[in-house]
Amino acid sequence: MIRLPPLPTIQEIIRIYGLSARKKLSQNFLLDLNLTRKIIKSAGNLKNCCVVEVGPGPGGLTRSILNTEVDKLIVVEKDARFIPSLEILAAASQGRMKIIQGDILNFDMADVVPLEYARQWQENTPEIHVIGNLPFNVSTPLIIRWLDSISKQCNLWSRGRASMTLTFQKEVAERIIAPPRSEYRCRLSVMCQYLCNVSLKFSIPGKAFVPPPKVDVGVVKFVPRREPLIRQPFGLVERINRHLFHHPNKFCVKSLGTLFPPDREDLIWTMIELSGVGDKLRPFELTNEQVQQLCNAYATIIEQEPDILTYEFRSQKSAKERRQKITRVLALEQRL
Ligand code: SAM
Numbered sequence: 001m002i003r004l005p006p007l008p009t010i011q012e013i014i015r016i017y018g019l020s021a022r023k024k025l026s027q028n029f030l031l032d033l034n035l036t037r038k039i040i041k042s043a044g045n046l047k048n049c050c051v052v053e054v055g056p057g058p059g060g061l062t063r064s065i066l067n068t069e070v071d072k073l074i075v076v077e078k079d080a081r082f083i084p085s086l087e088i089l090a091a092a093s094q095g096r097m098k099i100i101q102g103d104i105l106n107f108d109m110a111d112v113v114p115l116e117y118a119r120q121w122q123e124n125t126p127e128i129h130v131i132g133n134l135p136f137n138v139s140t141p142l143i144i145r146w147l148d149s150i151s152k153q154c155n156l157w158s159r160g161r162a163s164m165t166l167t168f169q170k171e172v173a174e175r176i177i178a179p180p181r182s183e184y185r186c187r188l189s190v191m192c193q194y195l196c197n198v199s200l201k202f203s204i205p206g207k208a209f210v211p212p213p214k215v216d217v218g219v220v221k222f223v224p225r226r227e228p229l230i231r232q233p234f235g236l237v238e239r240i241n242r243h244l245f246h247h248p249n250k251f252c253v254k255s256l257g258t259l260f261p262p263d264r265e266d267l268i269w270t271m272i273e274l275s276g277v278g279d280k281l282r283p284f285e286l287t288n289e290q291v292q293q294l295c296n297a298y299a300t301i302i303e304q305e306p307d308i309l310t311y312e313f314r315s316q317k318s319a320k321e322r323r324q325k326i327t328r329v330l331a332l333e334q335r336l
Contacts, residue, residue: 026135028209036064042201043165050117054132109156119160126160151234161224173218185284187245194229196222230292244283258313
């Protein structure tokens with residue numbers, strides 16, 4: 001076990017550098033080193049690994065990562081105020097830590113992870129991990145973006161099936177792992193599960209953070225699957241799930257209806273028939289395999305009728321709304 005030399009505590013670092021948490025950036029720091037250690041432990045064995053930590057802030061999790069036998073640690077932090085305190089850790093890290101000031105939402109992690117850590121997709125997972133305690137408003141859009149990258153094996157996932165250990169608002173964590181028929185089952189459940197094996201490692205009470213968020217936090221681990229459960233383009237899977245889970249508790253035929261123009265109701269039934277998924281199921285009851293069958297059925301339909309893919313229920317609706325508004329304005333003008 002590698003130990004960092006004696007350093008000021010995180011609390012002292014925060015005081016010395018005046019690092020108050022910014023509410024606007026939803027910054028909630030984890031200062032309890034038992035909890036940071038527990039997060040790092042749930043990522044797995046980091047010996048000889050290359051880790052990318054997103055949003056290190058004042059460096060609580062960062063310290064726990066450096067206290068393992070990690071080979072290389074790259075931290076990506078958006079807020080420049082944290083860079084001097086992170087530099088103290090980098091100086092103590094025996095050359096293992098590199099700091100990048102940047103926005104993880106526009107950052108290609110493959111640029112900083114050396115090729116020597118890469119493995120072929122079909123091989124075992126590479127010794128590459130992503131770890132982060134990000135603000136809630138960043139972690140959900142980010143995971144969707146990364147799932148897209150996993151499906152295309154780009155960004156960090158051009159280096160193999162790198163796993164991720166990330167924090168989420170507890171309810172979002174429950175949604176990510178929700179099985180069919182769970183009250184939390186939603187679009188996010190299917191999108192995460194068709195590409196990754198997901199597990200909720202443990203929960204952290206909100207009061208453990210400084211300042212405490214109003215909700216508890218869940219630590220979720222994602223390991224990309226060798227073969228995705230749905231072999232269709234990410235955009236298509238996303239589209240089907242978006243429509244399906246618009247009405248999670250109504251029969252699927254209702255949700256699927258919004259995929260097709262009003263005069264092509266026949267295609268709803270074609271899709272149900274091709275998929276073999278009965279018409280008496282509700283989206284929250286569907287297994288990932290049944291969603292796969294629906295995606296495949298939709299792909300068959302658009303192969304024969306490509307125009308269907310560009311049909312947007314919402315734009316139709318807003319066009320209808322616009323027409324109604326124009327009619328109302330004209331009626332008002334006539335009365336004046
Ligand atoms: N990891 C630290 C901890 O556990 O105490 C800080 C956690 S705080 C919830 C989130 C951190 O992510 C902050 O340091 C914030 O500046 C950083 N952050 C927020 N958005 C980011 C982004 N788009 N890219 C990189 N870092 C970001």
